[in-house]
Amino acid sequence: MADWGAEVDAQENSLSSKVEKLTVTAGQSKGSSNSAGVRPAQASGETSASASAPTRGAEGGAAGGASEESEDKVSKEEESLLRKLIHSKLVSTKADLEVLQKDPNSPLYSVKTFEALNLKRELLMGVYDMGFNAPSKIQETALPALLADPPANMIAQSQSGTGKTAAFVLTMLSRVDPSKNYPQCLCLAPTYELALQTGEVTKKMAKHMTNVRIGFSVRGKRIPHGQKCTDHILIGTPGTVSDWCLKFKSVDLKKIVVFVLDEADVMIATQGHQDQSVRIKRGLSSSCQMLLFSATYDEDVMKFAQAIIPNNPIIIKLRRDEESLDNIKQYYIECKDIDDKYQAVSNLYATISIGQSMIFCATRKTAHWLAEKMTQEGHAVALLSGDLDITQRAAIINRFRDGKEKVLITTNVTARGIDVTQVTVVVNFDLPVTMEGRPDCETYLHRIGRTGRFGKTGLAINMVDNKRSYSTLKTIEQHFGKTIEKLDAKDVDAIEKIST
Numbered sequence: 001m002a003d004w005g006a007e008v009d010a011q012e013n014s015l016s017s018k019v020e021k022l023t024v025t026a027g028q029s030k031g032s033s034n035s036a037g038v039r040p041a042q043a044s045g046e047t048s049a050s051a052s053a054p055t056r057g058a059e060g061g062a063a064g065g066a067s068e069e070s071e072d073k074v075s076k077e078e079e080s081l082l083r084k085l086i087h088s089k090l091v092s093t094k095a096d097l098e099v100l101q102k103d104p105n106s107p108l109y110s111v112k113t114f115e116a117l118n119l120k121r122e123l124l125m126g127v128y129d130m131g132f133n134a135p136s137k138i139q140e141t142a143l144p145a146l147l148a149d150p151p152a153n154m155i156a157q158s159q160s161g162t163g164k165t166a167a168f169v170l171t172m173l174s175r176v177d178p179s180k181n182y183p184q185c186l187c188l189a190p191t192y193e194l195a196l197q198t199g200e201v202t203k204k205m206a207k208h209m210t211n212v213r214i215g216f217s218v219r220g221k222r223i224p225h226g227q228k229c230t231d232h233i234l235i236g237t238p239g240t241v242s243d244w245c246l247k248f249k250s251v252d253l254k255k256i257v258v259f260v261l262d263e264a265d266v267m268i269a270t271q272g273h274q275d276q277s278v279r280i281k282r283g284l285s286s287s288c289q290m291l292l293f294s295a296t297y298d299e300d301v302m303k304f305a306q307a308i309i310p311n312n313p314i315i316i317k318l319r320r321d322e323e324s325l326d327n328i329k330q331y332y333i334e335c336k337d338i339d340d341k342y343q344a345v346s347n348l349y350a351t352i353s354i355g356q357s358m359i360f361c362a363t364r365k366t367a368h369w370l371a372e373k374m375t376q377e378g379h380a381v382a383l384l385s386g387d388l389d390i391t392q393r394a395a396i397i398n399r400f401r402d403g404k405e406k407v408l409i410t411t412n413v414t415a416r417g418i419d420v421t422q423v424t425v426v427v428n429f430d431l432p433v434t435m436e437g438r439p440d441c442e443t444y445l446h447r448i449g450r451t452g453r454f455g456k457t458g459l460a461i462n463m464v465d466n467k468r469s470y471s472t473l474k475t476i477e478q479h480f481g482k483t484i485e486k487l488d489a490k491d492v493d494a495i496e497k498i499s500t
């Protein structure tokens with residue numbers, strides 16, 4: 001037998017140490033209390049009084065300094081959890097929902113209110129208590145189909161924060177029958193922490209459904225051999241769930257009426273998870289409603305999705321709003337070395353009034369150094385780097401989004417996928433390059449670009465300090481076909497002009 005169980009346990013183990021913090025500090029992510037982001041030196045545990053410049057230029061750092069950069073690797077699971085912790089509000093979108101495949105037995109229509117769904121009273125009360133006034137874009141179309149009878153199977157993709165979790169949690173709660181003492185809804189998540197997050201949402205929405213028992217089938221939760229699970233809704237990771245269902249026979253998969261596979265794109269990153277999910281799915285009855293959710297939509301996800309969700313599922317997709325550089329004024333500043341780059345940043349902040357800004361560095365070391373120097377100069381700086389745990393990171397981003405700090409200094413990896421839409425100035429202290437050291441145009445666009453709905457004018461300042469970074473700049477310029485103008489950091493008049 002392949003030791004898939006051990007593989008999954010090892011994977012879950014790597015994140016499980018953070019679980020205590022996750023539950024204890026969940027409130028922090030709403031920006032209530034945190035000290036981690038205020039004083040960068042304290043947040044990181046680095047307390048050296050005088051900052052000395054990192055020896056290597058940052059471009060070299062990314063390409064050649066793998067050890068520094070690789071410290072800040074963020075796994076897909078962590079990225080996903082971070083997004084969940086940050087998205088305390090719905091992410092709105094202009095894009096229209098695309099229906100890629102319909103179920104001929106289940107006509108699709110959309111609703112504009114939760115009342116129109118004829119939910120149980122206690123469930124509707126739970127939804128309103130969570131502050132949901134109307135269905136989100138994906139919920140408008142997904143919910144009528146999810147709640148219809150006979151139940152439809154569905155594959156749904158939309159970016160993080162658009163209301164997928166709420167949609168399937170509502171589906172599970174509307175179908176559960178608390179008078180039956182066995183699991184009827186089963187939800188699979190890739191990690192312990194992600195399962196816990198979904199559990200929290202389910203508990204909140206079920207606030208008025210006091211008879212419903214929600215249980216977790218995750219690493220460390222043991223059920224004695226042969227003992228039946230009596231929870232109504234079970235949320236867990238594939239390894240433990242498959243043990244409970246297939247090995248210990250504590251859950252009868254044939255009695256599951258709603259099966260949810262969440263975060264499919266994260267799930268497929270682990271082969272063991274795919275195999276276990278398929279085995280669990282095989283044990284379900286043919287009348288079970290099967291649902292799969294994913295934040296991305298590519299060939300691998302779809303192959304897996306179709307293997308898991310049979311019988312012509314409804315497939316819906318919500319495109320991400322496109323980012324563009326149309327409203328962005330782009331400049332570059334030529335510098336001699338890293339100290340010169342700092343001087344340029346310093347001149348910039350002293351000359352123009354900058355609302356909120358983000359500064360990207362290639363390595364954690366440079367980010368720490370810069371944060372310390374700027375703090376010493378009296379700037380309210382937040383530092384986001386990979387040595388903070390995930391809840392601290394979420395809290396820092398939330399504090400920054402709430403305007404508590406004006407400058408957010410970060411490395412690329414820790415900030416990937418984080419939208420802080422009120423930022424008007426982005427400084428590339430180091431230009432983005434891939435792990436191999438090649439210009440990373442996609443990351444450049446993501447750092448600087450705006451979606452149509454936030455089409456305010458923005459400013460991007462790029463630092464170059466050697467031939468290599470200059471060539472990276474030129475490649476980026478050509479790629480987007482937009483001129484990046486030179487700016488003299490010592491020319492106060494010129495700097496003043498760029499902000500008008």
Ligand SMILES: Nc1ncnc2c1ncn2[C@@H]1O[C@H](COP(=O)(O)OP(=O)(O)OP(=O)(O)O)[C@@H](O)[C@H]1O
Nearest residue numbers: 088089090132134135136160161162163164165166
């Ligand atoms: N109809 C709604 N009205 C208002 N807020 C909502 C609604 N649906 C969901 N939300 C809130 O929006 C945020 C994102 O929702 P949800 O977690 O369901 O999205 P998601 O697509 O599953 O994202 P993720 O995969 O990151 O969890 C949550 O804070 C949630 O409480």
